[in-house]
Amino acid sequence: MDYKSMEYLVSIHEEKSLTKAAKKLFVSQPALSYRISQIEEELDVQIIKTDGRMIHFTEEGEYLVDWSKKELNHFQNMKEFISNMKGNSSKKIHIGVVNNFARYKLSPIIEEFKNLHPDIEVKLSIGSSSEVLSLLKTRKVNVAITRGLNDWNGERKILSQERISIISKEPIDIGKLPYIPRVSHTLKKVSKSSLSNQISLTDQIKNWWNENFDVAPLVGMEVDDIDTCKEMVKCSAGYSIIPRICLRDDDKFFTIDLTTKDGEPIIRNTWLLYNNVDEKSSVINFIDFLNL
Structure with missing residues (x-):
């Protein structure tokens, strides 16, 4: 399976709906369904069962989703590691931040972090907790700062x-x-x-x-x-x-x-959420800075 196929599987599993997953991935539902059927044909296994509007992953499908999550995480770590190896390329971290924390607490944190790590480029995406969590699940951000309880299965630490x-x-x-x-x-x-x-x-x-x-x-x-x-x-x-x-x-x-x-x-x-990352990752620099 290629990167897109793994991303499609994970999104469908998270959304529990082909329609919602297609909307999140910016593809049509028929195109998404066709890609899943291609994966099933390629691996000679049924991945998804439908019951009316409900979809359920088979045992083999659940295994493929877990495997895809790990592979996507490894891929992101590899991209960041390669980027950090380039002598003329700055390190980067993309942080998703919930609205209230961004408004009332974030500025002095980012200012101090940049003073300590001027070589790390920081990008911020601000939104509701559910929006920020979705960005993390689809690997559009490296780390997320969210509020309240959530269904994140990766690494988490209490920020405040x-x-x-x-x-x-x-x-x-x-x-x-x-x-x-x-x-x-x-x-x-x-x-x-x-x-x-x-x-x-x-x-x-x-x-x-x-x-x-x-x-x-x-x-x-x-x-x-x-x-x-x-x-x-x-x-x-x-x-x-x-x-x-x-x-x-x-x-x-x-x-x-x-x-x-x-x-x-x-x-x-307030939670800090992230995937497993390489010890040289900018995410580790950020976590160490926060003393978590």
């Missing part, structure tokens, strides 16, 4: 942890929250398949609310940007619930950290 907090302009009684307007932050819509194995910030807040109250929150306003959300709270539009990563030193809010019924803090993790 912070609590989720209620913010308000004036002190509030947490027991009276159901009667106080909330400025709700709505996440950008993503596909169901992208969220199937992820716990979003919205889920964490909803779970906490349902554990403490029997009625729905009084949502007075919905916004799709956390900075706008904070500005509305400053204007006395109500309270909001956001991760502490989004609070700056000069933000003057009253805050209450969310806890479970047992008093345990409700935490939002």
Whole structure:
């Protein structure tokens, strides 16, 4: 099998859908189906079984997917190693970063990393956690910084942890929250398949609310940007619930950290995700820099 065939197999396995995989790969579904049939004919084995709109990988298909993931990873490592061997070629690292971390935490990290490693060229791709994870799975980035839980099966390290907090302009009684307007932050819509194995910030807040109250929150306003959300709270539009990563030193809010019924803090993790890499890789330089 060639590189494209391996990439096709991995994408279909991740998306659980020929249509979605074809869209991600920028090919037509008939072309993708034809390529899979060619692989099956070449290897004399059935890779995929269909059940209506559902697809299932055979035992042989699962083996080929695992093998393809390893080979694709080896190929990427080889490309980077060859690139780094060239005396006149700078090292490179492509980092996918989730929106909130990029907005509130990333700049000083990249500045210090570049000061220590001026020979490494850094490229950034910013998006939602599901978008960044998709870039890593399709090997369009070398490393991903994402938030919350996810279904990544490669290497992972916790980059940071912070609590989720209620913010308000004036002190509030947490027991009276159901009667106080909330400025709700709505996440950008993503596909169901992208969220199937992820716990979003919205889920964490909803779970906490349902554990403490029997009625729905009084949502007075919905916004799709956390900075706008904070500005509305400053204007006395109500309270909001956001991760502490989004609070700056000069933000003057009253805050209450969310806890479970047992008093345990409700935490939002930021993860560093990556594939196995060569010890001379720029990714290793980045991980060592972060002291993970």
